[in-house]
Amino acid sequence: MRERLARWVALLTVLVTVSLSLRFAWVHNEQSFAREGLNDSAPVALPAPIEGGEHRGRVVFDRNRCANCHSVAGEGNPRYPLDGVGARRTRAELHDWVVGAAALEAVLPSSAYRRKQQYQAMPDDELDALLTYLQSLHD
């Protein structure tokens, strides 16, 4: 009898936490649904084939595991998507964001800020290629 009650409460715990989690997921995303409809999670149009400096930049992007925190066209961490970043930011701004310039300390989560400091040691030509790649990211 009491065991049955315990099993019911465990089941109730599953139901309550899962429905609240669904609610949580919905609340965080309802604005983007309102904007873009339910197809939001479908990958954006395939990125145009990349070449030259942009291609080298993508290699740098992959080698530095930028996808741990960022996504491009739905690939990688969707928390901080970079789609369209080339249209929103100038090359100088992109540079500051990549290397975690001091002005961004208050804006970035501390773990992200610390990690970006490492990229200050990146060779100039690599950083250059990366910025070229980021500038090529338009919606």
Next chain:
Amino acid sequence: MTASHAAQSAWVRWRRARGAVVWVAAYLLLVCAPLLLLLSGRVPPGAGLWWDLSMAFGFAGLAVMGVQFALTARLRRATAPFGIDIIYYFHRLAALVGIGLILAHWLIVRVAHGEALGSLDPLEAPGHMSAGRLALVFFLVLIGTSLWRKRLGLEYRRWRMLHTVVATAAMLLAVIHVLGVGYYTGEGWKRWLWIGYTLSWVLLIVHVRVVKPWRMRQRPYRVVEVRAEGGGTTTLTVTPDGHAGLRFAPGQFAWLTARASPFSFEEHPFSFSGSAEQPGRLAFSIKALGDFTRTVATMEPGETVYLDGPYGVFSTERYPQARGFVFVAAGVGIAPIMSMLRTLADRGDRRPLLLIDANRDLGSVIFRDELETLRARLALRIVHVLEDPPVDWPGERGRIDAALLRRVLPAALEGHEYFVCGPRVVSEIVQRELHALGVGLGHLHFELFDMV
């Protein structure tokens, strides 16, 4: 039963049910609190349904794991409506719910956005990601070592220490993981509330491991009698040393610490076997079955022991409206039943009682003489069942089975409450048979033990 008596027992039952509902609701609220907190105020933009669902599962899993600290803190008021044994039973189920949510948290990210998990190498990966991974491994270790403690050859006391340390470490690592990611907990007040809430569960460890033992040390008990009962059983009688002691309901139990500090993990649960009407003398009848129980016979009057109790709902006291009681004991399972019989006798209770007492042979029947004297003081019928009886034994022989129960049970089963206590296998068989004979589950009482 008079009308006022019936009304009174209905009142008792209603209050008990209300207590249970309130505590279950409180539990669910505590589990949901972190998600409700993160949903209040300004909510940061999401990153897709699957991503945010995964994060919600992580928070929910961690909340379930956090409340586990409260479930096992032996909080007397919160456990009283259910019985602490069932709380431990639930603790096991809740652990599975918690690990399910945490694994879902990891799995969704793994499948939908694998790149976001980054490197497994702790030298390369961000600290908070390694902390999260390690927390997951620790939670799995907790569950594995609990489900398979015996198979792993892990000694009980060692397991308890490991469980406490690994559980605490897992929670702290998980908190580091969440704060390192720092997304939903970004807003200042939410962050502090969430940290405070989550760490308060871990602080319960301080209550359980420091405050409570310290209080126990302030309330020692002195051994006044050590008596051999036969059948390898020893009755240890203790009396409060310089304080008021405790009041228990017959059938309840306490955790006993002997020849060790209350701060050690060396404590064992035993049923009170004496009358609840004589709270100045607390008796425990303990059979030598393991390392600790074998030392009980060597104890001497004057030694100090510590008690944490009383706990449990296995008691006639909870059923004042019962027309009669049926007790089924096997071996040392007679101990809590003896407490109920002695208490009923001291109160001059005249309700019909039946005791079915199963033992290996005549020599291993515990309290045989006293049971005879109790027969004169109570409306008590005793059926001894011996597996290996003497040749001229006129009574029941073999084991308790459906045929025996049908032979000896009262003709009218209704209105009786049934108490079963003995080794797990025996107890489960008897419960099943009684239920098959028409005893409702709500009237069938037993203690769950030996869960780890």
